[in-house]
Amino acid sequence: MTNVGYSYDDHVALKNVTMQIEKGEVVYLIGENGAGKSTLLMILAALYVPTTGTAKIFGKKLTEKLTKDVEIRKKIGVVFQDPDVQLFSPTVYDDVAFAPRHLGDDANAEKMAETAMRRMNIWHLRDRHPYELSEGEKKRASVATVLSYEPEFILFDEPTANMDVKGRHEFARLLHELKEEGKTMVIATHLLGDIKEATRVLVMQSGEVVYDGAPDVIENDSKLKSLGLL
Amino acid sequence: MKFVNATLKSIKAIEKVDTSRSLLSRVNPETKLLSLIIVLFLMIFLHSLFALLLLLLFLVVEALLFERGVFAAWLFVPLFTGMIAIPAIFMVPGEPIFHFYFLTATYEGLRAAALLIIRTLIAVTAVTLLTKTTRWEDVIASLELIRLPRVFILILFLTFRYIFFFARIIESTLLSIKSRVIGKEKSTSTWKLYAPLIGNLFVKSYEMQEKVYMSMLSRGFMLTESEKKRDVHITWSYLAVFFALAIVLVGINGGALWQLPL
Numbered sequence: 001m002t003n004v005g006y007s008y009d010d011h012v013a014l015k016n017v018t019m020q021i022e023k024g025e026v027v028y029l030i031g032e033n034g035a036g037k038s039t040l041l042m043i044l045a046a047l048y049v050p051t052t053g054t055a056k057i058f059g060k061k062l063t064e065k066l067t068k069d070v071e072i073r074k075k076i077g078v079v080f081q082d083p084d085v086q087l088f089s090p091t092v093y094d095d096v097a098f099a100p101r102h103l104g105d106d107a108n109a110e111k112m113a114e115t116a117m118r119r120m121n122i123w124h125l126r127d128r129h130p131y132e133l134s135e136g137e138k139k140r141a142s143v144a145t146v147l148s149y150e151p152e153f154i155l156f157d158e159p160t161a162n163m164d165v166k167g168r169h170e171f172a173r174l175l176h177e178l179k180e181e182g183k184t185m186v187i188a189t190h191l192l193g194d195i196k197e198a199t200r201v202l203v204m205q206s207g208e209v210v211y212d213g214a215p216d217v218i219e220n221d222s223k224l225k226s227l228g229l230l
Numbered sequence: 231m232k233f234v235n236a237t238l239k240s241i242k243a244i245e246k247v248d249t250s251r252s253l254l255s256r257v258n259p260e261t262k263l264l265s266l267i268i269v270l271f272l273m274i275f276l277h278s279l280f281a282l283l284l285l286l287l288f289l290v291v292e293a294l295l296f297e298r299g300v301f302a303a304w305l306f307v308p309l310f311t312g313m314i315a316i317p318a319i320f321m322v323p324g325e326p327i328f329h330f331y332f333l334t335a336t337y338e339g340l341r342a343a344a345l346l347i348i349r350t351l352i353a354v355t356a357v358t359l360l361t362k363t364t365r366w367e368d369v370i371a372s373l374e375l376i377r378l379p380r381v382f383i384l385i386l387f388l389t390f391r392y393i394f395f396f397a398r399i400i401e402s403t404l405l406s407i408k409s410r411v412i413g414k415e416k417s418t419s420t421w422k423l424y425a426p427l428i429g430n431l432f433v434k435s436y437e438m439q440e441k442v443y444m445s446m447l448s449r450g451f452m453l454t455e456s457e458k459k460r461d462v463h464i465t466w467s468y469l470a471v472f473f474a475l476a477i478v479l480v481g482i483n484g485g486a487l488w489q490l491p492l
Contacts, residue, residue, distance in 0.1 A: 085441040090367045102450030
């Protein structure tokens with residue numbers, strides 16, 4: 001993306017972001033609440049169209065039309081911060097099978113849903129109603145809704161929020177597995193302790209990317225320290 | 231704010247339908263929906279008072295056997311239907327039966343009132359039997375059986391799901407307000423406390439609707455038409471009872487259903 005900006009009416013959420021994400025990268029977006037992480041994530045997910053600048057997703061220019069392109073949707077998965085946004089079907093199973101059914105993989109929908117649910121250890125919850133689940137279970141179910149259609153590019157918005165210690169460990173293991181599988185991932189978080197799998201870190205402040213680099217040097221970055229981000 | 235608390239309580243009661251309690255709870259929702267359609271169909275088209283009374287008797291026996299909580303809903307019938315039915319006794323022209331001051335009750339009026347009350351009782355009993363023994367989400371999902379578009383069912387379910395979601399938000403906010411209020415609240419200050427709650431809820435629901443749509447769009451909602459239909463299971467033995475009942479009642483009714491209800 002080149003000089004990308006995004007505004008919600010009068011509020012500027014993103015300013016002049018220029019970046020490129022390569023296949024297989026695990027990028028962590030770090031920043032305080034309101035720094036613009038979620039907005040950038042929505043643009044990377046091809047759900048928002050930038051109000052200024054240009055963005056390309058899988059080589060195609062991001063336009064309103066592209067947000068509804070089935071082939072693009074098959075390649076991108078988003079795990080939203082609030083699982084209640086993601087779980088809306090009558091049963092957990094229906095929610096996990098939602099994407100394979102809607103993205104035209106009808107024949108394999110059941111198998112794909114079962115595989116994703118077993119991977120997230122929620123197969124036993126398949127007939128439960130999403131609102132009956134605990135917060136941790138909801139989070140695992142919302143991850144399964146994305147894994148079910150095996151997208152190449154997965155975006156996580158605060159994935160470990162509301163997770164207990166065990167849940168965080170399980171999520172770290174999942175990220176490691178997905179990285180091994182060669183998935184490209186972007187993970188928005190405000191917790192520096194979560195960046196073990198990162199191949200690259202972007203730090204955001206007030207809608208701008210103030211750091212873009214390797215994760216192992218981030219702790220010694222004087223600019224970030226001066227900004228109070230470390 | 232007793233009204234808000236009472237509403238929350240009734241929402242919770244809807245949410246917590248015990249599906250393991252009675253035999254009727256174990257009959258699948260599609261079958262119960264079909265049986266309800268049969269009952270409502272009979273209720274509309276039967277015009278014999280005796281046939282309608284038999285239908286009501288059948289439902290009463292079913293309720294006595296499986297779900298006695300149904301009768302609580304009967305309390306409202308005389309209140310609302312009675313207000314319409316009682317004037318009909320005196321207003322429908324026909325053969326006079328008795329006089330009440332300057333009003334004359336007629337046989338036709340009495341029959342019309344009886345039909346209205348019996349039909350209301352049938353509808354209330356049948357619908358309550360379904361809702362007391364079936365979870366709402368299952369009732370909504372079973373609507374696919376009558377070929378309602380999947381999008382319509384999904385919208386219904388979303389409405390249903392987020393009613394509970396927002397009810398929980400209201401409940402926890404009320405609890406938070408209660409924890410900070412000392413003594414008895416004055417009605418004016420109560421409204422000052424609760425008005426922002428209503429505003430916040432509106433803003434929250436507005437924000438959520440966009441996010442939910444994004445979440446659905448990201449997973450291909452409305453982009454293809456190939457969504458697989460749910461498997462539908464019918465308990466034919468249960469439904470056979472209703473078919474048999476329908477045949478008997480149509481026979482009592484004189485065979486012809488296609489007459490005006492009155």
